[in-house]
Amino acid sequence: MRAQRIVVLGLGMMGRSIVEGLLRAGHPKKGIAATTRTREGAARLGRELGIAVGTDNAAAAAAADVLIFALKPPKTLEVAAELGAAGAVAPATLVLSIAAGVRSAQLEGALGPRVPVVRAMPNTPCRIGCGTTVLSAGAHARPAHLKTARAVFEPLGRVLELEEKHMDTVTGLSASGPAFIYVILEALADGGVARGLPRKTALEMAAQMVYGAAAMVLRSGEHPAALKDDVTTPAGCTIAGILALEDGKIRSVLSRAVEIASVRAGELASGK
Ligand SMILES: NC(=O)c1ccc[n+]([C@@H]2O[C@H](COP(=O)([O-])OP(=O)(O)OC[C@H]3O[C@@H](n4cnc5c(N)ncnc54)[C@H](OP(=O)(O)O)[C@@H]3O)[C@@H](O)[C@H]2O)c1
CATH class of the missing domain: 3.40.50.720 (NAD(P)-binding Rossmann-like Domain)
Known part of the structure; x- marks a missing residue:
């Protein structure tokens, strides 16, 4: 090489x-x-x-x-x-x-x-x-x-x-995905700022938290749902926050973002 x-x-x-x-x-x-x-x-x-x-x-x-x-x-x-x-x-x-x-x-x-x-x-x-x-x-x-x-x-x-048949979907998930996460990071930091955290600290905290959560999934090999269950104490604050995410249809919003970005990826070579 x-x-x-x-x-x-x-x-x-x-x-x-x-x-x-x-x-x-x-x-x-x-x-x-x-x-x-x-x-x-x-x-x-x-x-x-x-x-x-x-x-x-x-x-x-x-x-x-x-x-x-x-x-x-x-x-x-x-x-x-x-x-x-x-x-x-x-x-x-x-x-x-x-x-x-x-x-x-x-x-x-x-x-x-x-x-x-x-x-x-x-x-x-x-x-x-x-x-x-x-x-x-x-x-x-x-x-x-x-x-x-x-x-x-x-x-x-x-x-x-x-296989090549998956490449547009890979583009929608893995190549577009960092931008999706940046939007999420900004929004999480906004939530901290709304509660009085300094913006710089809120952003640093949010980014390190996403980094750590991703490393937990990759290193433990555990399903994210199991890791989520570990953090959600009955009647606690995390399950309350998760319900707010579900009210906002976060799962379908994110899944649809990947879906639509994948379809668009397949159109890019045409220059339109
Ligand atoms: N950005 C991403 O997140 C990402 C992720 C995965 C894959 N990709 C793919 O990577 C490719 C490049 O994306 P990019 O984001 O790196 O784009 P980019 O920053 O616009 O880079 C393209 C480069 O090609 C140069 N160029 C234009 N015409 C040329 C020519 N005739 N001969 C030699 N060089 C020429 C451009 O120079 P000028 O600026 O002077 O025009 C520019 O520096 C795309 O096909 C994209 O689909 C991008």
Whole structure:
């Protein structure tokens, strides 16, 4: 893996997180290159990250062992078509795409029928090494390709594998989910502020509480309902708060948010 040349197309929020994760994991700077849209951006990002950054996607792709599409979904299809027409991606190159809603078959069709493609859906906590990335193999991806994809994303957090049919739902849950939690965190802090807590402390407390509750689920392996039962003393304050949540239909509100975000994820590649 460390001997492989990795090229990231697009150095926005996610592309940059991937590069920073690879560097944190000890991947040599010389083994990573990237592209961005403008020359000014390329010069600045090259200085900041200490890697080669250019604007010529075809030249960068031709030199890649692992080519990562970190462009917006419609741009991913546009650039893939350009690279395919230029014959810039060899069948030995592993293509990873993090674009929401872009199917591996669309990339295979654009890049050439034998090119191995693995779709990956990371999320923004990848920036601090606490992310989740779900991988799914395209038609020509073999176990060795998935192993390489894992090595790219493991420095950014937890890595799971699923069939591609689930990727829009993964996007609605795991990639959109941090924003849902930020809304919840803000609302919880507001509740504390309404009762007189300083806002900064209320927010810190809420964030650490969500972090701790999530760690309890992940580390104990217990069902959240069992953990909830542990905190709800009969006639206590927590069950009173839970009833207020149920009055507000919190379960269906959150479930529907994931459902609707998943449907929207499937539409993103069209650019509408
Ligand atoms: N953000 C998330 O939470 C998240 C989570 C999972 C997956 N994703 C997926 O990740 C992909 C990137 O999302 P993002 O949030 O990182 O978007 P972003 O911040 O807008 O990054 C896209 C980058 O691509 C650059 N770019 C545009 N045209 C280019 C070209 N022709 N060649 C090279 N670079 C070009 C843009 O440069 P300019 O800014 O100069 O135009 C920008 O830096 C999307 O497909 C999205 O579906 C995002």
